[in-house]
Amino acid sequence: MSRIVTVGAAQMGAIQRADSRAAVVKRMIELMRQAAAHGCDVVVYPELTLTTFFPRWFMENQDEIDTFFEREMPSNETAPLFNEAARLGIGFSFGYAELTPEGRHFNTSLIVDKTGRQVGKYRKIHLPGHREPEPWRAFQHLEKRYFEVGDLSWGVWNAFGGLAGMMICNDRRWPESYRVMGLQGVEMIFVGYNTPRHNPPAPDHDRLSEFHNQLVLQAGAYQNGTWVVGVGKCGVEEGCEMIGATSIVAPTGEIIGQSLTQEDELVIARCDLDLTKSYKATTFNFDLHREPDQYRRIVEQKGVIRPSAD
Numbered sequence: 040m041s042r043i044v045t046v047g048a049a050q051m052g053a054i055q056r057a058d059s060r061a062a063v064v065k066r067m068i069e070l071m072r073q074a075a076a077h078g079c080d081v082v083v084y085p086e087l088t089l090t091t092f093f094p095r096w097f098m099e100n101q102d103e104i105d106t107f108f109e110r111e112m113p114s115n116e117t118a119p120l121f122n123e124a125a126r127l128g129i130g131f132s133f134g135y136a137e138l139t140p141e142g143r144h145f146n147t148s149l150i151v152d153k154t155g156r157q158v159g160k161y162r163k164i165h166l167p168g169h170r171e172p173e174p175w176r177a178f179q180h181l182e183k184r185y186f187e188v189g190d191l192s193w194g195v196w197n198a199f200g201g202l203a204g205m206m207i208c209n210d211r212r213w214p215e216s217y218r219v220m221g222l223q224g225v226e227m228i229f230v231g232y233n234t235p236r237h238n239p240p241a242p243d244h245d246r247l248s249e250f251h252n253q254l255v256l257q258a259g260a261y262q263n264g265t266w267v268v269g270v271g272k273c274g275v276e277e278g279c280e281m282i283g284a285t286s287i288v289a290p291t292g293e294i295i296g297q298s299l300t301q302e303d304e305l306v307i308a309r310c311d312l313d314l315t316k317s318y319k320a321t322t323f324n325f326d327l328h329r330e331p332d333q334y335r336r337i338v339e340q341k342g343v344i345r346p347s348a349d
């Protein structure tokens with residue numbers, strides 16, 4: 040028996056500061072229509088899909104910062120996306136900067152299923168970069184300044200005939216993000232990202248940007264027996280290049296679909312959720328093979344298990 044989910048990974052090219060949300064939503068709808076035309080059940084967009092990656096600038100005026108945030112979802116500007124999805128009968132997931140009615144700021148993503156039901160929401164936990172401006176950098180990375188650490192765990196929800204979850208960008212570099220969902224039986228993880236090629240504190244890593252991106256997506260997929268859909272916002276935004284390398288990764292750890300450009304590009308794959316079963320039942324059978332008591336003992340002792348004397 041197969042449970043096929045046809046996925047459209049909707050990579051977005053550069054979004055400049057002057058680009059309106061309406062113009063971005065128009066591009067998103069074009070990709071959504073392509074996805075529907077190819078029989079996709081869900082289309083997945085990047086992190087902070089609606090605007091340029093604004094944490095690259097130091098801004099002091101909170102009103103200016105808040106212009107990059109959404110106070111409601113759907114908003115007037117994003118309603119056409121929700122309406123088109125309902126018309127096409129397709130699910131979707133995308134990231135945006137969330138400003139709550141209580142005035143809290145999060146880097147957020149959501150999943151909407153084919154019926155238009157909001158299935159789940161997630162707020163980014165691993166916020167990279169720095170809080171105070173660092174003038175030595177070619178560009179800033181002020182996520183710690185503009186967002187709070189997410190207060191929603193990595194949830195897993197019934198959607199598209201299986202169990203789906205989300206993480207956001209830097210989360211994909213941390214095994215805990217995958218494992219928390221793996222322990223809930225996740226079968227497909229959506230992860231959008233905005234990844235500058237140049238990492239100012241470690242420029243020697245720059246040449247490995249795409250490799251590290253795919254390494255963590257593949258490892259997370261294999262080690263938790265799940266599909267992983269990694270979707271980039273890429274190209275040169277305000278002089279800062281961000282990587283594409285949008286990838287659809289099978290529970291085998293193999294990349295079965297990958298973008299070829301730094302532009303708006305739809306990567307499509309038929310993903311059989313039942314392919315997760317053999318990994319969850321054998322190699323990564325957590326009930327059979329994981330040793331959480333040992334992990335706790337080691338962590339409590341803050342050391343490693345020492346080999347016996349003999």
Ligand code: ING
Nearest residue numbers: 167208209212232233234235238
């Ligand atoms: N961006 C980057 C990411 O984790 C980064 C930050 C770049 C970390 C390069 C390490 C190396 O993909 C976001 N938005 O998290």
